[in-house]
Amino acid sequence: MTTIADILAAVDRLAPFRLAEAWDNVGLVLGDPARQVRRLLVSLDVTEAVCDEADRAGAEVILAHHPLIFTGLERLTTHTPTGRLALRLAGAGRAVIAAHTNLDAAEGGLCDILAGLMGVDDAKPLEAASGTPRYKVVVFVPEADLAAVQAAAFGAGAGRIGDYTECGFSAAGAGTFLPGEGAEPAVGTKGERSRVAERRFETLVDGRCLGAVLAAVARAQPYEEPAIDVYPLHAPRAGAGQGRVGRLSDCRTLAQLADNVKETLDARAIHVAGDPETVVETVGVCTGSGGGLAGAVAEAGCQAFVTGELKYHEVQDLAARGVGVILGGHYRTERVALEAWVPRLAAALDVEVRMSESERGVIQMR
Template sequence: MTKVTAGQIIKTFEKWAPKSFAYDWDNVGLQVGSLNKPVENVMVTLDVVESVVDEAVEKKVDLIIAHHPLLFVNLHQINVDTPKGRVVQKLIKHDITVYAAHTNLDVAEGGVNDVMADLLEVKDRRPLIPTETKKLVKLAVFVPDSHLEMVRDAVSGAGAGFIGDYSHCTYQVSGEGTFKPQEGTNPFIGEQGRLEQVREKRLETIVPQEKLSEVLQAMANAHPYEEAAYDLYPLLNEGRTFGIGRVGQLEEPVSLKDFADKVKERFHVSHVRVAGNMEKTIKTVALLGGSGEKYIHKAKRSGADVYVTGDMTFHMTQDAVEMGLNVIDPGHHVEKVVCAKVQQYLEEHCNENGALKVLLSEVDTEPFAIQ
């Protein structure tokens, strides 16, 4: 059975969380090892610390996919007498490749912030801090009636035709196409040197700019003609907006106290820090996985009644409360909730032949304990 490589796994993973989503200051992607590494066992973890690497060695893991980058600050030397140096040495010694998906997984739909929002049942959500809006292209391709359904399904399957929560959005107009096959051609319909008239459909659909090459390839593969006739039009319509954090609504208003209890329960943490009026009614929620204190003003301007994020400091929390924004800090480590989603994605998209085993790290990398 042919083994998949780390590079093949990462290529598929980055269709969900492309590196282009990451912030400029971030260090995502390959951290240690080789993308040519054949992989049987993958382990998903929040952090890459020595105990996690020991676990990977014991379980014969070939590839670690982590949320937090192992190499975040520039290394000027690999001193194996330091904790970081020992980790790098051990990874190289045991031929384990490490890949990190950090802010790109925060931004990605279904990533860290959406998993957190799902657990808290936050609906009708949007990015808290938009980072980019995708460009759209109109594709118009001319298809013989006999192959309309085949071409439509092919381009839709490659990512065209999405409008909001609707897929396969197309428009067809009937008409008549003409062409004359020249010398050296092998026409699907007609003969060389003779003008042909064919009943065709003009199939129109919307394509995200970043998926255009895949859609055109799928169109060409499904189209019966040697040379498919098609037009591309840049659109002023705004595509889907991506960003970090989420803002949305609860189904029913609750008190800050009750919502804090829900955060504690759903994120499986021993405690949360809460600031604000415990009897305050909560309906609109802003959240951001990791350290989000610098975005308290964004959260307030979003209309949020409460901001759920980690690593809130004393003075920033005071400022938030003074401006009327309640705060719940469940800790930075709650980002671990995305690990199961990563595992699920890899199992569904990278394991067609059943040769890949995807594990969740069982090491608790939370550095804090409540005494």
């Protein structure tokens, strides 16, 4: 039987959580990983309407693009919309998984999908994913303490790589030190050179649990002055990152491209800036908010940027640089891409996966 932990592992394979921006809050945000699942509901947001739909469908878990809980909560009460939703879901025994900037950035994720729908060949990231930093933590301990240190590190979340847990490496060697007069050495004697049969234990640690791992390892090792090194790692895979840039499969004017966007998104209206007759060969694409990518779009030599939303002055700046801007709406650009991603998720899981039919964008055209 599939559990929520199995679903998390499957989502992590399709859209690695470590690709999420450091400010994001992805993964299991509510619920019990051991809970068995038969039905999964996918939505952009967790709303009362989506919760009603989960009730009707008997979906034990909601996979939402936008995290229900973004920042640290100090209280979970019915005084806030988030608190009401979380308490309602928890009361019904449901879980919520967030796949947000990791899903935007992943190869085959939302930005790749939207680029494909625009007819962009060979899309590449506009910016490499900064992702969640990862570290290699190295600990030197007496041989007898290796098992305790490994257990402490793994227990705090170290050593997870894809579907594998408790990944680590250890090598034997000799540690040397000379305890000073003020020292209280766990091994050896003050004023005497010591040589100890040690193990160098190293393991991979996600930035989210680095503090917990270091604290656990420091408690488990015996030395008065722990020998722990932390190395930051350069991470993400080359194909993953924010936004996409690529060449259109055929040359179009900005006006034609805008028509394509409008049709693809099934939008009543979209916003366009720039000369409609501009010939577009290279286009930048970003689902949701393209804010912060305007510089990369201009540098990549794009003649147009298709995204959900931008600030007025970002549009003005791009237009002044000769880059046409097409804004399809935050909701529409993400919803259409998410709908196209859902079959991939369903193929990776042994549960019933359905896209929410009840949710509507919070902003409506009139």
